[in-house]
Amino acid sequence: MSVVDIVVLGAGVSGHTAAMYAKRYLGKDANITVISPEEKYNWIPSNIWVGVGQMQAADVLIPLAPVYQKNHVTFYQGRAIELYPEGRLNNSKPFVVYESTGTGSLGEKKEIHYDFLINATGPKLNFAATPGLGPDGFSVSVCTASHATEAAHQLELVIQEMKQGKNKTLVVGTGHGTCTCEGAAFEYVFNVDTELRRQGVRDKAELIYMTNEAELGDFGVDGIQLDVGGFITPSKIMADSLFFEKNIKPILGAHPERLEKNKVFYTDLSGKKGEVDFDFAMLLPPFKGHRLKSFNLQSEDITDKLFSPADFMRVDADYTAKEYADWKPEDWPRHYQSPYYKNVFAVGIAFAPPHQISRPRKNPEGVLITPAPPRTGMPSAIMGRVVAENIAQQVKTGTLGIKTASMGDMGAACIASIGTGFTRGAAVSITMCPIVPDYQKYPDTGRDTKLTFGEVGRSGHWIKKMLHYLFIYKAKGSPFWWVIPE
Amino acid sequence: MDNKNIMRPNKRTLFLRYFLPWQIYRFIVINIKMLRMMARGH
Numbered sequence: 345m346s347v348v349d350i351v352v353l354g355a356g357v358s359g360h361t362a363a364m365y366a367k368r369y370l371g372k373d374a375n376i377t378v379i380s381p382e383e384k385y386n387w388i389p390s391n392i393w394v395g396v397g398q399m400q401a402a403d404v405l406i407p408l409a410p411v412y413q414k415n416h417v418t419f420y421q422g423r424a425i426e427l428y429p430e431g432r433l434n435n436s437k438p439f440v441v442y443e444s445t446g447t448g449s450l451g452e453k454k455e456i457h458y459d460f461l462i463n464a465t466g467p468k469l470n471f472a473a474t475p476g477l478g479p480d481g482f483s484v485s486v487c488t489a490s491h492a493t494e495a496a497h498q499l500e501l502v503i504q505e506m507k508q509g510k511n512k513t514l515v516v517g518t519g520h521g522t523c524t525c526e527g528a529a530f531e532y533v534f535n536v537d538t539e540l541r542r543q544g545v546r547d548k549a550e551l552i553y554m555t556n557e558a559e560l561g562d563f564g565v566d567g568i569q570l571d572v573g574g575f576i577t578p579s580k581i582m583a584d585s586l587f588f589e590k591n592i593k594p595i596l597g598a599h600p601e602r603l604e605k606n607k608v609f610y611t612d613l614s615g616k617k618g619e620v621d622f623d624f625a626m627l628l629p630p631f632k633g634h635r636l637k638s639f640n641l642q643s644e645d646i647t648d649k650l651f652s653p654a655d656f657m658r659v660d661a662d663y664t665a666k667e668y669a670d671w672k673p674e675d676w677p678r679h680y681q682s683p684y685y686k687n688v689f690a691v692g693i694a695f696a697p698p699h700q701i702s703r704p705r706k707n708p709e710g711v712l713i714t715p716a717p718p719r720t721g722m723p724s725a726i727m728g729r730v731v732a733e734n735i736a737q738q739v740k741t742g743t744l745g746i747k748t749a750s751m752g753d754m755g756a757a758c759i760a761s762i763g764t765g766f767t768r769g770a771a772v773s774i775t776m777c778p779i780v781p782d783y784q785k786y787p788d789t790g791r792d793t794k795l796t797f798g799e800v801g802r803s804g805h806w807i808k809k810m811l812h813y814l815f816i817y818k819a820k821g822s823p824f825w826w827v828i829p830e
Numbered sequence: 831m832d833n834k835n836i837m838r839p840n841k842r843t844l845f846l847r848y849f850l851p852w853q854i855y856r857f858i859v860i861n862i863k864m865l866r867m868m869a870r871g872h
């Protein structure tokens with residue numbers, strides 16, 4: 345058996361997992377190469393705590409080079425920019441072109457040939473979708489460790505002013521009608537609340553949650569029917585209760601149209617226009633994919649064939665346009681394999697979802713205000729592992745493995761922190777299964793109520809903290825890392 | 831928000847959310863629930 349070349353684009357949750365498992369399954373039978381622009385891995389879920397000053401960036405970042413060196417994985421610090429899935433006329437072995445982002449070789453381009461390619465490039469943070477949004481505009485973000493550090497700094501400045509007796513308005517939420525990651529915005533607003541209380545200034549703050557969800561607790565998954573306290577309870581009821589309890593004012597179904605200094609202008613699902621003056625705003629950007637310019641053997645541009653209009657890579661999903669009532673779990677991909685090139689895969693946020701999970705809604709002006717489907721850490725990592733396993737099977741037996749990781753089958757655990765600290769910390773612990781509701785199998789609730797539950801408590805915070813340390817241990821490739829489930 | 835339409839935690843629930851022995855028990859229960867869910871999804 346000749347040694348195969350497996351190239352992974354992106355060292356985030358899904359790509360790093362895929363690379364580490366591919367090496368584990370194939371050992372010396374495969375050269376694993378990872379191309380990723382940052383020199384450090386970011387455990388993104390804990391950015392929330394960095395964003396309120398309860399952790400430092402260094403707590404959520406791991407240098408990648410030593411991890412890969414130890415595990416015999418080649419690492420190039422760079423950004424993939426072009427894809428040649430049929431190779432060139434003089435060498436038909438497929439390859440990607442990347443541009444170095446490493447010091448010393450910045451901007452240099454290099455071709456890397458592959459037998460299998462795993463695209464795990466995650467989201468492009470599309471701040472440009474809303475004028476004035478983001479760290480280059482008038483709001484902060486917690487999507488990267490450096491963004492979160494800046495958010496903590498801005499928050500602290502506002503808190504200092506509150507300590508001098510000034511009243512302040514803080515807005516947290518989604519910065520566009522089509523954002524995803526409502527769970528992250530939810531966590532951040534509650535962590536800000538806890539931080540304001542910890543610093544004794546909560547009474548000086550008006551805390552506003554601006555979200556594209558039509559109702560609280562939608563989380564981009566069309567809400568969840570939770571088995572709690574002897575009732576099947578909509579997540580809306582649980583979320584409404586928490587927001588009320590903590591005195592956080594929601595603005596629902598909101599699409600921020602633009603930001604100016606200390607002001608956000610928005611429209612909502614009813615078509616009403618509004619504006620909010622703020623002293624601090626953390627609004628998440630909508631996501632796009634990372635489009636790689638792609639060419640066939642004849643050097644024709646095939647980018648539009650491989651990537652969706654939102655720049656995510658098409659895989660084995662059913663992309664036929666359908667009404668909400670006709671959406672099915674089977675629309676969702678199972679193997680994450682490109683329909684055009686059998687040795688190309690896209691996992692995590694990089695794959696093109698067939699449609700939203702939440703009911704699509706437009707306002708009277710036709711503006712789409714609906715959460716995009718979340719692809720959170722756990723399913724992203726499972727996709728990475730399953731694709732690595734299937735490729736390993738093909739390398740060993742000649743037939744691609746048949747393991748699946750469909751969001752229509754698998755569940756997700758979501759531990760949404762609502763404050764940190766051993767005594768003050770708490771979290772909303774939610775599990776749901778499956779992620780995409782299946783009304784054929786579960787006509788009443790769309791999900792298996794035995795596996796779908798939620799509760800609030802201090803134990804959730806301990807779990808979140810435990811997961812932080814476990815996943816950082818795992819990402820470092822420390823002894824027996826594979827024992828820790830995704 | 832009008833509190834008449836909102837479910838609110840009573841004193842017992844608020845107490846249990848932070849009560850150490852109960853939370854240690856819930857920590858175990860939630861972990862088991864997550865593992866069950868993973869076993870089904872993996």
Ligand SMILES: Cc1cc2nc3c(=O)[nH]c(=O)nc-3n(C[C@H](O)[C@H](O)[C@H](O)COP(=O)(O)OP(=O)(O)OC[C@H]3O[C@@H](n4cnc5c(N)ncnc54)[C@H](O)[C@@H]3O)c2cc1C
Binds near residue numbers: 355634691724758
């Ligand atoms: C603030 C926040 C909090 C969150 N909290 C949670 C949580 O509590 N629980 C949970 O389950 N999920 C959470 N998520 C979601 C979770 O972070 C994502 O699901 C997960 O990171 C997706 O993994 P990924 O591999 O697709 O993308 P990423 O982890 O973003 O990785 C993508 C990688 O690709 C690299 N890359 C980008 N462009 C290129 C290119 N051209 N070439 C090569 N590499 C490239 C990037 O630098 C990055 O390293 C949160 C997300 C955010 C933003």
